[in-house]
Amino acid sequence: MSEVHPHEEVRPERSPYAARIRAMEALLVEKSVLTEAEIQDRIEYMDSRTPANGAKLVARAWTDPDFKERLLSDAKSAARELGLDATHEAELIVVENTPVVHNLIVCTLCSCYPRAVLGRPPDWYKSFEYRSRAVREPRAVMREFGFEPEEGIEVAVHDSTADARYMVLPMRPEGTKNMDEEELAALVTRDALIGVSAPQAPSRAS
Amino acid sequence: MSSVHDIGGSSGGPIDRSQHDVEDWERLADAINSALGGKGLQTTDQHRRAIESLPNYRDLGYYERWTAATEKLLIENGILTQAEIDEKAGEIERRWGGS
Numbered sequence: 574m575s576e577v578h579p580h581e582e583v584r585p586e587r588s589p590y591a592a593r594i595r596a597m598e599a600l601l602v603e604k605s606v607l608t609e610a611e612i613q614d615r616i617e618y619m620d621s622r623t624p625a626n627g628a629k630l631v632a633r634a635w636t637d638p639d640f641k642e643r644l645l646s647d648a649k650s651a652a653r654e655l656g657l658d659a660t661h662e663a664e665l666i667v668v669e670n671t672p673v674v675h676n677l678i679v680c681t682l683c684s685c686y687p688r689a690v691l692g693r694p695p696d697w698y699k700s701f702e703y704r705s706r707a708v709r710e711p712r713a714v715m716r717e718f719g720f721e722p723e724e725g726i727e728v729a730v731h732d733s734t735a736d737a738r739y740m741v742l743p744m745r746p747e748g749t750k751n752m753d754e755e756e757l758a759a760l761v762t763r764d765a766l767i768g769v770s771a772p773q774a775p776s777r778a779s
Numbered sequence: 780m781s782s783v784h785d786i787g788g789s790s791g792g793p794i795d796r797s798q799h800d801v802e803d804w805e806r807l808a809d810a811i812n813s814a815l816g817g818k819g820l821q822t823t824d825q826h827r828r829a830i831e832s833l834p835n836y837r838d839l840g841y842y843e844r845w846t847a848a849t850e851k852l853l854i855e856n857g858i859l860t861q862a863e864i865d866e867k868a869g870e871i872e873r874r875w876g877g878s
Contacts, residue, residue: 590840593847597811618813619806681788682787696798706790708787
């Protein structure tokens with residue numbers, strides 16, 4: 574039916590669904606079901622969520638062991654400590670990478686993602702290929718991203734649901750002892766928070 | 780038998796890692812869905828069920844699925860009618876100079 578797919582270059586509003594969602598918007602406002610302000614608020618809320626939020630949580634966890642414990646046991650309230658309101662989120666679970674286990678996040682059924690912290694998921698996360706293969710051959714998938722945990726490290730794949738969203742707490746790279754929280758946060762990419770990559774110290778960055 | 784969305788564990792080709800810029804209508808689809816949820820007019824599970832039962836699931840882009848599902852739920856829940864959405868969407872398309 575439509576030729577618009579998420580990975581294609583699309584001209585703005587080319588999708589036939591653009592007119593349909595704008596029609597629903599107009600009618601919902603006309604009928605006072607929603608207000609323009611409410612809709613705008615939601616747009617701004619999502620636009621303000623970025624992977625930098627996740628990086629901040631990670632950098633704090635790397636430098637403050639007590640905070641790390643709280644992040645792992647109750648991620649939402651830990652996020653609130655850093656002024657991050659994740660109340661729109663379903664359950665938020667942070668899973669910790671260790672020398673024996675590496676975590677990878679997927680949502681095989683749809684696109685569940687810790688949006689209230691990290692924002693909208695990247696296109697590839699929503700792709701049929703990632704959704705189907707991440708649970709079947711996680712190491713092959715990670716290799717496509719240019720990363721693979723060493724042999725012998727267990728790979729734990731977490732399949733997100735509408736009720737439970739995951740984020741990875743990566744391991745702090747070697748050689749970062751003298752870095753402050755802000756510098757550490759800059760090492761943490763979105764892909765590392767999903768688990769298809771891992772943070773590298775600047776000197777070792779490839 | 781698995782339904783159309785239940786693809787975990789099946790095989791697939793290489794992952795396309797390119798990213799498109801989120802378009803305004805996609806932001807809007809996201810926002811309306813979230814605002815309706817905030818008002819208790821639909822739930823995440825209803826929206827998922829509506830997405831998963833779309834006959835053209837595999838042919839649609841991501842936010843196209845979201846939009847089609849939101850439309851379906853608004854009609855099911857008696858908030859809007861198919862006729863008024865069709866009419867308004869037609870008006871908008873004509874204003875944009877489409878067919």
